[in-house]
Amino acid sequence: xxxxxxxxxxAGLPTVVMGSARDIVEECGVSRFVYTDFPLGNPxxxxxxxxxxxxxxxxxxxxxxxxxxxxxTVQTPFVWDAAANNDWREHFMKVDDSxxxxxxAAGEQRRVAQASVKAEGRGRG
Amino acid sequence: MAADRRxxxxxxxxxxxxxNYYGAHGYPQAYQWAYNHDVPFASLQKPLNxxxxxxxxxxxxxxxxxxxxxxxxxSKEPYAALCDDALGGLYNKDLFWDKDNTHTExxxxxxxxxxxxxxxxxxxxxxxxxxxxxxxxxxxxxRTSRRDAPQILEFAQEDELDAxxxxxx
Numbered sequence: 001x002x003x004x005x006x007x008x009x010x011a012g013l014p015t016v017v018m019g020s021a022r023d024i025v026e027e028c029g030v031s032r033f034v035y036t037d038f039p040l041g042n043p044x045x046x047x048x049x050x051x052x053x054x055x056x057x058x059x060x061x062x063x064x065x066x067x068x069x070x071x072x073t074v075q076t077p078f079v080w081d082a083a084a085n086n087d088w089r090e091h092f093m094k095v096d097d098s099x100x101x102x103x104x105a106a107g108e109q110r111r112v113a114q115a116s117v118k119a120e121g122r123g124r125g
Numbered sequence: 126m127a128a129d130r131r132x133x134x135x136x137x138x139x140x141x142x143x144x145n146y147y148g149a150h151g152y153p154q155a156y157q158w159a160y161n162h163d164v165p166f167a168s169l170q171k172p173l174n175x176x177x178x179x180x181x182x183x184x185x186x187x188x189x190x191x192x193x194x195x196x197x198x199x200s201k202e203p204y205a206a207l208c209d210d211a212l213g214g215l216y217n218k219d220l221f222w223d224k225d226n227t228h229t230e231x232x233x234x235x236x237x238x239x240x241x242x243x244x245x246x247x248x249x250x251x252x253x254x255x256x257x258x259x260x261x262x263x264x265x266x267x268r269t270s271r272r273d274a275p276q277i278l279e280f281a282q283e284d285e286l287d288a289x290x291x292x293x294x
Contacts, residue, residue, distance in 0.1 A: 001183060001293035002159065004260055007274030009165035013281060014288045021139045021293070029161035037136055039223035042234035043292055050233065050240070057237045057290075061249060064288050065173050070164035080226075088226045089137050093146040100149055107150025 002028035009070075016060045019043045026073065032063040033073040038080050039088045045078075052078060159266055169288060176287035178250050180208070180257040181277060182236045183294050184215035184229075192219065201261035203276040205284075208238045208257050220262060220294050235294050254284045262293070 002025050005015040009031050016032040019025050020043045025033050036043055036056055045053030056076050063074060080088060095103065144155045169176060191200050214232050222229070233239050241253040258280050260273050281289055 001181070001260060001262070001291050003266060003269045004181065004274040004277050005289075005291050006161070006165055007270065008278055008281065008289055009167045011278050012167045013278070013286065014167045014169050016288070016290050018290060018292045022136045023138045023140050024158060025293075027140065028159040029164040031164060031166045035136075039226040040139075041222035041224070041227045041229055041294060042231075043294070044237045044240070045234055047228060047231035047234050053233045053237055053240045054243065057240045057244070058249075060290050061173060061244065064169060064176075070166040088223060091225060092137070092223050093139075093142040095145050095149045103146070103149040104151050107147075107152060110150070 002030050005030045014064055016063050018056065018060050022073075026071070029071060031070045031072065032060075032067045033071075034060045034063060034076060035073055036076045036078055038078070039092065046080075156264070157266075171287060173250055173288075174248050175251045177252050177254050177285060178241060179254045179281055179284060179286040179289045180236060180238065180241070181289060181291040182215065182257060182259050183220060183262045183292075184217040184235065185259050185261075186210075187216035190216050190219060201263075203261065203273045203280075204259045205256045205280045206259070207255060208253065209255075211236060211238060211257060215259075217294055222294050229294070235292055237290075237292075241290075251287070254286055256280065256284055 002017060005017050006029070008015050015030070016034060017025055017030045018034045018036070020036055020038045020040050022035050034056060045056045056078070059074055059076055063072060140158050148155065185201060185204070186206065189201070189204070211232065214230065215236065217229055217235070229235055236257065238253065238257065241250065244250050245252050258277050260277055263269050263273070
């Protein structure tokens with residue numbers, strides 16, 4: 001998605017990216033970025049919270065108007081769950097002794113499935 | 126509030142996490158994420174309250190998703206559709222997001238069509254375009270840069286957009 005933003009900017013069209021995967025967007029490099037430190041899935045605000053959604057979307061509009069140079073990132077002030085804010089960070093894509101064998105098995109299963117797709121000629125190569 | 130101290134950065138590094146995660150799946154080669162030193166920058170050509178704004182999502186209409194396809198395998202094509210047709214929600218269960226901690230039942234948590242229409246009603250923006258666009262999350266930088274991005278630009282030019290908000294899930 002950041003690559004698309006860059007393409008639009010190169011053609012003279014101003015853009016702003018709204019997201020929660022800060023490192024991926026900033027490594028790719030975009031002109032304007034509204035970062036909200038949430039689990040992936042709700043980059044423009046919590047479900048059912050129109051006020052927060054307006055605040056975050058409004059920040060994107062502010063950046064369109066006011067950013068004067070590329071790589072302008074603004075982090076919105078919202079936190080996912082002040083009481084247990086780190087649980088989701090640890091949980092997502094977790095790799096530890098409790099699941100290492102299961103992940104290796106899942107990877108093997110996936111490679112077998114991909115190989116059979118390729119053999120049937122359904123893959124795009 | 127007392128100052129906090131931490132041994133690690135606060136925000137999650139998805140580049141680090143995914144490298145470890147897929148490494149644990151036995152994939153020998155780590156994904157090569159896009160990196161750029163130089164970043165292009167365009168400015169608004171008119172006041173925001175006269176601008177037509179467009180939206181881009183990574184979600185699709187459920188009927189157009191081939192659920193048997195391997196995620197990121199390039200089986201999706203970029204599209205343009207009416208914002209009104211998205212109001213019932215879009216399909217993104219095949220995308221990589223935190224399904225244990227949240228949900229995407231509320232469209233405006235990932236595609237703020239209603240919120241932007243409110244900003245248009247208030248006169249903060251000129252208007253939200255009638256169409257929004259969808260772009261696949263693709264493993265291939267080449268497909269994104271050479272096929273998808275030019276198509277999105279073409280849609281944006283057809284709709285005479287003045288600025289674009291892109292929201293990856």
